[in-house]
Amino acid sequence: MFRILARTARFVGEARVPGRLYDLGSYPGMTGMIIASDDRWVKGELFDIQPDSWSRTIQQLDEYEGCTDQDPEPHEYRRDLVKAQVSSGKTIDAWAYILNRKPSGLREISSGDYLLSTAGPGNK
Numbered sequence: 001m002f003r004i005l006a007r008t009a010r011f012v013g014e015a016r017v018p019g020r021l022y023d024l025g026s027y028p029g030m031t032g033m034i035i036a037s038d039d040r041w042v043k044g045e046l047f048d049i050q051p052d053s054w055s056r057t058i059q060q061l062d063e064y065e066g067c068t069d070q071d072p073e074p075h076e077y078r079r080d081l082v083k084a085q086v087s088s089g090k091t092i093d094a095w096a097y098i099l100n101r102k103p104s105g106l107r108e109i110s111s112g113d114y115l116l117s118t119a120g121p122g123n124k
Contacts, residue, residue, distance in 0.1 A: 004060055007053075011045065012047060012092075014046070015092070017094070018042075019042045020108055023107045023108075029099035029103070076100055
């Protein structure tokens with residue numbers, strides 16, 4: 001997906017969204033904010049897809065995440081509009097892939113940062 005985004009999108013910067021992050025083995029899954037007073041964040045990167053590439057790029061991302069109309073139901077993820085907060089504190093509407101099931105039995109990544117959680121011993 002990096003190659004696709006490198007050709008069709010501009011990296012905006014690091015961002016965070018309200019929610020919780022879980023370890024699904026070799027990749028993470030994010031759930032949305034559960035209650036308004038929940039102060040958990042998921043950290044990631046924000047990209048601005050070029051308008052002339054939007055349809056094709058979002059279709060490729062949906063295919064990668066397995067949530068197109070052609071993928072078997074229930075999908076593991078769904079694409080939802082979220083409020084992403086960038087380092088300046090500004091909030092931007094953004095699309096994110098949200099885990100489409102309850103995270104029962106999954107290990108929560110309490111830092112909200114998947115890369116940090118996979119960096120080695122002591123970071124989990």
